Amino acid sequence: MFRKITRALHLGGRDWIFFVLALLLSFGIWLIHNLGLEYSGQMVVPIRVSSNIDAHSRESTTPATVVAVCHTTGYNFIRSALRRNEVPVMIDKADLRHSRGDEYVIYGSTLNNYVKPFFGDGVSVEAFISDTLKFIFPKENFKKVPVEVIQELTFTPQYMATSTLKLEPDSVYVYGDDMHIGNVTKVATSPLRVSDIKRDLHGVLKIRKIAGVRFSIDEVTYNLPVSRYIEIRTSLPVTMRSLPEGKSVRIYPATADVTFRCMFPIITDPVGKVGIYVDYDDFVNSQSGRCSPRYDALPQGVIDCTVLPEVFECIASR
Numbered sequence: 001m002f003r004k005i006t007r008a009l010h011l012g013g014r015d016w017i018f019f020v021l022a023l024l025l026s027f028g029i030w031l032i033h034n035l036g037l038e039y040s041g042q043m044v045v046p047i048r049v050s051s052n053i054d055a056h057s058r059e060s061t062t063p064a065t066v067v068a069v070c071h072t073t074g075y076n077f078i079r080s081a082l083r084r085n086e087v088p089v090m091i092d093k094a095d096l097r098h099s100r101g102d103e104y105v106i107y108g109s110t111l112n113n114y115v116k117p118f119f120g121d122g123v124s125v126e127a128f129i130s131d132t133l134k135f136i137f138p139k140e141n142f143k144k145v146p147v148e149v150i151q152e153l154t155f156t157p158q159y160m161a162t163s164t165l166k167l168e169p170d171s172v173y174v175y176g177d178d179m180h181i182g183n184v185t186k187v188a189t190s191p192l193r194v195s196d197i198k199r200d201l202h203g204v205l206k207i208r209k210i211a212g213v214r215f216s217i218d219e220v221t222y223n224l225p226v227s228r229y230i231e232i233r234t235s236l237p238v239t240m241r242s243l244p245e246g247k248s249v250r251i252y253p254a255t256a257d258v259t260f261r262c263m264f265p266i267i268t269d270p271v272g273k274v275g276i277y278v279d280y281d282d283f284v285n286s287q288s289g290r291c292s293p294r295y296d297a298l299p300q301g302v303i304d305c306t307v308l309p310e311v312f313e314c315i316a317s318r
Contacts, residue, residue, distance in 0.1 A: 047086055051086045054216065057175075058214065061137075151191075153192070159228050
């Protein structure tokens with residue numbers, strides 16, 4: 001060994017360069033290999049938390065530090081040690097517990113849901129040292145308003161919606177000063193434009209922004225059930241209901257043309273199960289005796305019912 005070192009000391013200048021480069025290359029290979037191995041150790045991550053707690057600010061005013069014993073590669077330990085900026089983390093409001101005032105906490109068992117947002121990919125937590133984190137979410141001026149969707153929908157022939165469009169959620173909280181939110185009575189989403197519809201619709205719609213206003217959420221999900229239908233047309237007698245004893249009212253015309261739209265295949269034949277009638281109270285409250293018809297609750301599988309004419313003449317008999 002001594003002889004090898006002695007020989008190395010007698011190398012020429014050019015040989016010295018190759019010798020140093022070889023040492024650096026060996027060290028680099030050794031370092032890369034060892035950093036790629038997995039170790040257990042402590043990781044410390046400063047975080048800045050946000051959440052969608054109703055009637056409160058989205059951003060927490062108090063930063064926090066997550067400390068845990070982690071198992072990961074040497075690369076991740078070095079990356080964590082060099083981090084200086086706070087990591088932004090969005091916490092589901094369902095994972096926060098109200099403590100007092102504007103203070104909310106998250107406990108150790110729930111922290112496991114946020115290992116990746118805290119520490120990044122390829123990190124597993126063996127134990128959280130900081131098992132309870134506290135945050136302050138100040139209250140904000142707010143109001144709750146409905147969500148409105150502009151719909152431009154056309155259906156394939158013999159297809160139709162079986163109910164109205166459902167939104168989740170169908171209302172949102174808007175935040176801001178009184179000047180900005182005072183005139184906000186509803187919020188609108190991006191338009192829903194779909195043509196040639198023949199199957200259920202579902203998806204996500206963005207809420208349109210309003211200057212000076214913040215929303216509790218930025219998007220809503222929608223669902224519209226669609227079914228193929230067939231029409232059943234029939235003529236049914238029109239009766240007067242809730243008629244007091246001793247009273248008599250004639251209805252013109254005495255029959256109505258009725259069109260039922262039923263899901264295909266038909267579950268229930270509505271003919272004979274749905275009656276068409278005029279309510280006596282509607283007749284009493286009308287000034288002209290002209291009344292709109294009503295019909296019984298539609299049985300399962302019947303989507304819609306159309307009655308013609310739309311108005312009937314009702315005349316009390318003496």
